[in-house]
Amino acid sequence: MPGPLHGIRVVDLTAMVSGPMATAVLADQGADVIKVEPPGTGDLIRQIGCSRGELSAIFSTLNRNKRSLVLDLGQPRGLAVLRKLVARADVFAQNFRPGVAEQMGIGEPALRSVKPDLVYVSISGFGETGPYSRRRVYDIVIQALSGMAASQADPRTGVPELVRNIVADKATALVAAQAITAALFARERGAGGQHVRLAMLDATIAFLWPDVMQAHTYLGPGATPPASLAGFLSVRRTADGFMTIFAIADAEFAGLCRALDRPELALDERFRDTAGRMRHADALAAILDQTTRSRTTASWCERLAAEDVPHAPVNQLEALHEDEQVLANALLVEMEHPRAGRLRTPRPVARFDVTPATLRQPAPSLGEHGAELLRELGLPASEIDDLRAKRILG
């Protein structure tokens, strides 16, 4: 049973996270993603972070279901091979700095001449034009620029903080994946190919906007002030750990008062309705803090579950795979990687009941599928050998 994107072929020149995570979603959903990497080290993320068998864990999660080809695109024959690949592809994706793809001869106009209905995807850090457009970008740069770091400021000290994961890269990738699929859908209905462009800065600000920027959404006077989200978005300390608890709806708050054994809270005017609870979230959080230290996490969970109050223990990372709901969802899968050994990874998140998304191949070694791909293109063995001898094929 093929996945929903079966038959779609992607030539993927992206590297690191913002592009590869997007093409990984497509690959999981059945697309044939050909990852074209530069000679030498290939995609830099192969070398970053926890590794085994010469494969970083981040790389193995972000590049499963893909095939790898190493081409020296600085050589005319290397470029010619790439053009042959694109001629049979539906999507081409790159996340070089703006201008670089054009210089390399793989800009949008050049490749559209090879495949008129190509969906060409450009992911940039800051945008194609503008004052920062040619600068180098990393996630932390975007976190700072986009307001992410400001929104993470410690409420007591006001010192900004970064989110401790590469959220800007990942948000961009998920936006890109949907945008690529939308462009393919439009093409299916007769719109032809097109150039799809997105910037990490834009994706991150848009990601932040709904809640973080609520006080800056309505311009001019007359809007009620927002509640501080700090009280709502905080963690409670228990006798033996941490958990989150909150009540927004009336029934939830009634249940909370019963679970805490604090019936008098139900009469407190500040928390009388949803708006009030959100407005006085800090105060409610402080009250909760007084109470929750007296019992263990497990004890609170039992009481809160019985009263149907939204809550959860803070799962530690090493115990994530043991959570009973995570197990029930069969989310985390253990499999063998031929070089890296046994690993754990999430299955594709969205489940399709007719066209399932499956894990078909492990993340590739550098250039693992070079010969296979060139044979598919119809190149004779002698030419493939020659390209390899000349280091045009890695």
Added chain:
Amino acid sequence: MSVPEGLFQGLKILELGAGAAGPVATRYFADQGATVVRVESGVRPDFLRLLHFRPGDPHGLNGGPMFVLMNPNKLSVAVNLSKPEGIEVALRLVGWADVVSENFSPRAMAKWGLEYQRLRELKPGLIMVSSCLFGQTGPQRMYPGFGGQGSAIAGFNHLAGWPDREAVGPSGTITDSLSPRYVALLIAAALFHRERTGEGQYIDVSQIETGVYSLSEAIVRASARGEVMTRRGNHAEDAAPHAIYPCAGPDRWIAIAVFSDEEWRRLCEALGAPGLARDPRFARAADRLVHEEALDAALVERTRALEPDALMHRLQAAGVEAGVVQTCADLLQDPQLAHRGHFVRLRHRHLGDLRFEHYGICFSESPRRLETPGPDLGEHNLRVLGSVGYDELEIRSLVEAGVLA
């Protein structure tokens, strides 16, 4: 050395209950030489005896075609179990039997004092099988449904039909044709066990559970990946074309199933459609699945004018799986079923010539046999009761007292 008189020659089975589920199971043994005695009630007769083509049929309880067709090779005694003398007759028959098979609702047998614990005292090596919708235990065991409800609860209905319409369920209440095979299997296995050890046993079969067990794949897929399987017409998950296509003639159809690219090429060739074979949308299996609507439309164009039987032969000769959708009329003429001796003509005293059926097993050493059609109610009172020690006088007085009724 063959056993020409039947695998179960000499075996004695006492059957209580009604409908299809129980009686179909004991037929496997009746057709192989066992003596199967049905204990029936004239007061509350098997409802299959009441299903007639025309209401007010003159043959009444003995003219129900479905009953007759379902119970060949069996003997019938009429016993009124609401009378203590009737229970005594039943107990005498249990003493005679090797196997007791019943498919009443739970508690019925116990209400009559015929539960296994009691019967085992009478006959220590007895094998007894109870089969009912939900089994002998559990909070919903007294649920009063028929086989149609059983199939629905077991999940078969949901899985058959078209995705945009109500569940239809495969024809025939699956639990009535499926669970009897399990009952037959269990009786045979219990007999085998007894041959080796001398031990009898009691077996509790829930028709719904045999259904759910059969659908293990659906349950495992739900548990392992949260997938709720549902109906999808005739399409397969990983093969195309895989559907039923219209042929020439009113309501004539052919099933075609292609499982490899090689078979696809052969199908195109056999249909005289080289263009189809060259169409890139259909070249490989995964592509055929993606473009299944167009694929089916293209094939309908080519099958709709063809005679189904000839088409089936042509495709099969070319190595392509194809089969005519056969009606009852077709089945009665089917040459393969004739070769298997599936249908046997027997004369019934009231309904005339009837085509009875065998089940699906041919034993090399023991040809299956159909000798007598379904019995009249109580037809064998004399013979059966005589063989367990009642004399004619006793039998007559039991009849007059309304015990044998």
Added chain:
Amino acid sequence: MLDGIRILDLSEEPGFLAGKILGDLGADVVKLEPPGGDRFGRRGPYLGEVADPERSLRWLALNTSKRGITLALATPRGRELFGRLAARADVLLETAAPGALEALGLGWETLRAERPRLVWCSLTPFGRTGPYAGFRAHDLVLVAMGGNAALTGDPDRAPVRCTLPTSYYAAGPEAAAGIAMALYARERSGHGQLVDISMQECQLATLVTAPGQYSLSPQLRGRTGARLGGTREIWRAKDGDVSFGLRGGAARIPSLVATVAWMAEEEMAPAWLSELDWKNYNHNLLSAEEIARLEGAFSAFFATKTRRELFEQALARRIMLAPCNDSREILEQPQLRSRGLFTTLEYPEFGARIEHPDFFAKSSRGRIGIRRRAPRLGEHNAEIYGELGIDADGLRELASQGVI
């Protein structure tokens, strides 16, 4: 009940259930696959969505209670090993096309000479001989040729089958029954026999004597969709479909009366319905208008209730109504759970646990049910070939030659 009986199981998908039934009944089932595995039988969907034949959920569901070995029957050494394995088996179960095993010199006639006690069960689409014996058929063709498809589905659409292969599920217990019967006969006669099962023939039981009735009264019953005969059988409730019959004779009447009483309590029973004389109700005598009127009243009522509400009341009021359950609902069904129908099997190499339906019956003599999980490819090669005196070196050699 079948403890100590060794079954050599060569079957492909149509025979999976038969071997599982016998294994769950206690037989020692040894499943034989080609060295590359049964690719088609081990197809997706997969546990954890990883495309790996060892994770095939169909395979895991239908091959419980079996041990697994590999063997290439097409090689001379493979045939020799097969002969030795068969010599230690009580039963052979296979689904090969008629003639295929004979062509390898491994047919029934050959082996019975050396092994007169062997019970050989051949499960084929149409039987081992006859004009269609060479026909190829998977489930769809069998359901068509066996007569069931013609009666299933809507009159304005093609005949239709079940999503899962019901023809295999009919043949499975039939084959298991045939094997058990042959084993019983062997206890008395001292020798085995060929048990030749036609899956097409097995299908006809689902027609519940329809061909015989047709021979009496030749009216072809067409497809009636959600109806059975002239009356509706499947109804739309608020949240899905339910089964509820208007036909069925005297036994159905108390249920109909109870339903109307419930409708009356909720003021949804029209006067004519409340006043209907059910004692003389005979669905065969109803006119089309009367049927439509009845169906209208019941439809309107069922459409206002969820299936859970309907079934709860069906239990309380003894109404013959049932939800058309899906697999998730079956896993939560209280009666099935109370009987302990579902058992959890561990798959530690995948970090997974899966619920399976455990048994198909309960015996006073001991547990019927899953003995072990489905085998991995060649998982028991060492154990089984060890019985033949082949050690680890021998296995390595056989593997290098492609024999296992």
